[in-house]
Amino acid sequence: MTLRLCSTTPPGDPLPAGWLVEPPMTLPHTAAGDIPVAALEALLRSRRYLVSQSTFCATLLLVHVCASWVTEARHQRKLVVPEGEVSSVPRKEGRRTYLYVLFTISVTLWILCVRIALKEMRLGIWQSMSYFEVVTSAMFFQFSLYISVRLAHRGFTFGELGLVAFGATILFMELVNLTIAKV
Numbered sequence: 531m532t533l534r535l536c537s538t539t540p541p542g543d544p545l546p547a548g549w550l551v552e553p554p555m556t557l558p559h560t561a562a563g564d565i566p567v568a569a570l571e572a573l574l575r576s577r578r579y580l581v582s583q584s585t586f587c588a589t590l591l592l593v594h595v596c597a598s599w600v601t602e603a604r605h606q607r608k609l610v611v612p613e614g615e616v617s618s619v620p621r622k623e624g625r626r627t628y629l630y631v632l633f634t635i636s637v638t639l640w641i642l643c644v645r646i647a648l649k650e651m652r653l654g655i656w657q658s659m660s661y662f663e664v665v666t667s668a669m670f671f672q673f674s675l676y677i678s679v680r681l682a683h684r685g686f687t688f689g690e691l692g693l694v695a696f697g698a699t700i701l702f703m704e705l706v707n708l709t710i711a712k713v
Contacts, residue, residue, distance in 0.1 A: 575658065578658050579658050579659070580700070582655075582656050582657075582658045582659050583659070583667065583696075583699070583700060583703065584696065585655070585656070586641075586656055586659065586664070586667065586668075587667070587671050587692075587695070587696045587699055588692075589641070589644075590637065590641065590668060590671050590672065591675075591692050591695075593637055593640075593641075594637070594672075594675065595688075597633070597637075630676055634669065634672040634673070634676075637668065637672065638665055638668040638669055638672070641664065641668050642661065642664055642665060642668070645659070645661065645664045646661075663703065663706075663707075666703065666706060667699050667702075667703050670698070670699050670702050670703075671695055671696070671698075671699040674694070674695035674698040674699060675691065675695045678691055678694050678695055679691065
């Protein structure tokens with residue numbers, strides 16, 4: 531039965547012939563000119579963007595982990611702190627937030643330079659993301675990390691923290707891209 535349905539379905543249509551599903555909405559104008567994107571091509575682009583975004587966020591998370599290791603190793607020798615506290619984290623909330631904002635901006639600029647370098651080397655990594663998307667998603671991912679850590683102090687495992695921040699970033703970028711497409 532499946533073989534018969536597949537043989538009667540047109541090659542560009544991913545749905546079996548008997549299914550009554552309305553076609554996806556196509557936007558009248560796209561970035562590549564005025565040619566509307568076909569549904570299968572849009573699906574392929576969205577999956578590629580999801581993979582790019584996941585590797586991008588994983589890279590940001592890895593940068594934060596490495597920076598945390600280096601900073602903690604540097605401060606561990608200098609201070610004696612109570613059990614359960616981290617010696618590299620300032621006690622004052624304002625200073626802690628200020629330092630995190632500076633670190634976020636520097637990591638965002640670094641990842642933007644990496645994206646530019648990957649384009650110059652003609653590597654296909656993160657090339658489906660525009661520079662605006664790189665900066666926006668880097669800032670929002672790091673903002674999500676900070677908010678998650680501050681609100682659920684030691685309530686998340688490392689994997690859960692990464693998944694929550696990644697999920698928030700994907701939803702935020704989807705909202706941004708839909709808003710840009712509609713405007």
